[in-house]
Amino acid sequence: MPELPEVEVVRRGLEPALTGATITSVDVRDERSLRRHDSVRGSFADGLTGRRIDSAVRRGKFLWFPLDSGEALVTHLGMSGQVLLREPGVDDRHTRIVFTIEHPRHGELRVNFADQRIFGGMAIDALVPTEDGYAGGYAGMTTALPTIPTQVAHIARDILDPAFDVPRVIDRIRLRRSVIKRALLDQTLISGIGNIYADEALWAAGVHGEQTASRMSRTRIAAVLDAVASVLDKALAEGGTSFDAQYVNVNGESGYFAHSLNAYGQAGRPCPRCGSPIVRAAFMNRSSHFCPVCQRRH
DNA sequence: AAGAGTGCCTGCGGGC
DNA sequence: TGCCCGCAGGCACTCT
Numbered sequence: 001m002p003e004l005p006e007v008e009v010v011r012r013g014l015e016p017a018l019t020g021a022t023i024t025s026v027d028v029r030d031e032r033s034l035r036r037h038d039s040v041r042g043s044f045a046d047g048l049t050g051r052r053i054d055s056a057v058r059r060g061k062f063l064w065f066p067l068d069s070g071e072a073l074v075t076h077l078g079m080s081g082q083v084l085l086r087e088p089g090v091d092d093r094h095t096r097i098v099f100t101i102e103h104p105r106h107g108e109l110r111v112n113f114a115d116q117r118i119f120g121g122m123a124i125d126a127l128v129p130t131e132d133g134y135a136g137g138y139a140g141m142t143t144a145l146p147t148i149p150t151q152v153a154h155i156a157r158d159i160l161d162p163a164f165d166v167p168r169v170i171d172r173i174r175l176r177r178s179v180i181k182r183a184l185l186d187q188t189l190i191s192g193i194g195n196i197y198a199d200e201a202l203w204a205a206g207v208h209g210e211q212t213a214s215r216m217s218r219t220r221i222a223a224v225l226d227a228v229a230s231v232l233d234k235a236l237a238e239g240g241t242s243f244d245a246q247y248v249n250v251n252g253e254s255g256y257f258a259h260s261l262n263a264y265g266q267a268g269r270p271c272p273r274c275g276s277p278i279v280r281a282a283f284m285n286r287s288s289h290f291c292p293v294c295q296r297r298h
Numbered sequence: 299a300a301g302a303g304t305g306c307c308t309g310c311g312g313g314c
Numbered sequence: 315t316g317c318c319c320g321c322a323g324g325c326a327c328t329c330t
Contacts, residue, residue, distance in 0.1 A: 001323065032307085036326090061324075079323055080308080094308090117307045119324060178301070186301095187325080195323065285303085286323055 002077040004158055004192030005235035007061050008138070010083055013250030015056040015140050017085055018065060018111075021103040023048045033096035033115060036074065036151060037123035047124045048073060053101075057144045059137035059161070060191025062152045064125070066145070072127050074149045075113070078120030085250040086110040097122060125149035134163035158192035159229045160236075170221045173213050180216060180224060181209030181288065193228060196264045197235070199289045201227040203263035203271075208297040209288050215298075234260070263289045 002010070026045035028034060037044050052068040065073040075083065084092050088100065088110050097113040113122060127147040130136050135144035136152075138161065157164045169190055173183045183189055184198045193201070202209050205227035207220065216224075238260065239249070262272050267280035271291035279292050 003324095035306085076325080078307090078325080115307095116309070117322090119307065176300085182301085185324090284323090287321090 001079050001194050001196060002061065002081065003194040003197050004061060004160070004232055005197075007058055007063055007077060007192075008236060009239060009249050010077070011056050011058045011063055011138075012140060013085065014083060014111075017103060017106055017109055017250075018053045018101065019055055019142070020052070021101040021106075021109070022050065022052045023099055024102050024108075025049060025098075025100040027098040028096075029098065030096040030118070032118045033113065033121045034123065036076070036121045038125075041071070041124050041126075044122070044124060047071065048099075055139050055142045055144070057137040057139045059148070059152060060155050060158045060187055061194070062137075062149075062155060062191075064137075064149050064152065066127060066147075070127065071124050072149050074123045074125045074151060076120050076122075078115065078117065080116040081120030082112075082114045083250060084112040084114060086112055123151065125151050128153060132163060137161070155187050156189055156191045159190060159225060160192075160232060164190075166222070166225060169225070170218050173221055174216065174218065176213040178213060179210045180207060180213045180221070182284065183213045184224070184228065185284070190225075190228070192232065195286055196261075197228065197231055199264040200262060201231045202295060203290060204231055206294050208295045209283065209290060211297050263291065265289060 026048050028045060034044050041047060054066045054068060057064050057066065061076060063075040067073060088108050090110060092112045092114045094114045094116045095112040096115050099111040101109050101111060103109060126149065128150055130146045130148050133146050135146055136148035137144050172189055176183050181198050181202060184193050184201065201224060205224045207224055263278055266278040266289055268277050270276065271278055271294060274291065274293050276291055276293040278289055281288050
């Protein structure tokens with residue numbers, strides 16, 4: 001399940017090949033991958049063909065490519081989405097959309113949007129000014145403009161974003177009546193965190209995910225956010241691949257499942273800190289994994 | 299308005 | 315062997 005580090009690795013992989021490239025053809029094989037595309041903006045293929053891609057920007061798990069038309073190609077990988085950079089003619093399993101692009105230096109390339117479960121998708125969307133006037137997201141080598149696709153505008157900044165406002169986010173979390181893990185997964189509070197990194201960060205901070213957010217001290221929430229940042233940083237340093245078996249980078253290279261995991265998916269295994277068996281419990285129609293000794297609810 | 303609940307999807311593995 | 319079911323879970327949407 002691609003979360004922030006995996007999406008950032010995809011962004012970094014695509015940036016050099018897509019920036020400055022012109023889209024020469026678009027083949028939509030499965031319309032379900034365009035669920036986020038508003039047909040009011042016209043046909044997806046027509047809106048992209050002939051357009052030049054200016055950069056590759058990410059906020060949380062959303063990725064977008066500003067175009068010379070003033071719009072942007074928005075991408076979300078969902079649960080199983082991949083964007084694969086290929087030589088012309090090369091196909092991939094579960095490819096839903098095929099792009100041919102022409103890059104001034106790299107020549108003709110093929111981009112396959114593959115998605116087994118179709119929770120992800122693509123869309124053309126308008127870019128609107130950001131509310132705070134800061135860059136819309138992270139754009140690597142280029143400086144992101146202070147604009148954001150309309151369908152990403154409600155997504156909060158992620159914790160690796162220089163404009164992420166730590167004290168304000170702590171205040172907002174403490175206003176929540178729900179539990180801390182739910183807050184971490186709420187993309188309108190803090191973006192980029194999914195179930196894997198939520199469990200890992202809570203384990204690292206020694207906090208029970210079902211601790212009521214409003215009953216936690218600012219210091220404790222700050223510690224959780226610190227843990228989130230270091231877990232994401234570590235995953236990024238390892239290429240975003242080590243936490244997730246499903247994930248592949250733009251070259252189709254797979255990660256190493258459970259390589260660096262301390263809690264997620266480790267039910268029954270000893271906690272690396274205290275040796276107690278990690279517990280798996282139902283949470284929000286999914287699972288939570290935690291150490292019952294290191295992560296106590298107060 | 300926050301928050302709870304639901305549908306969208308396919309592959310895989312366990313149980314029988 | 316083969317079938318069924320549960321599970322994986324981010325996001326948009328509806329309802330309260």
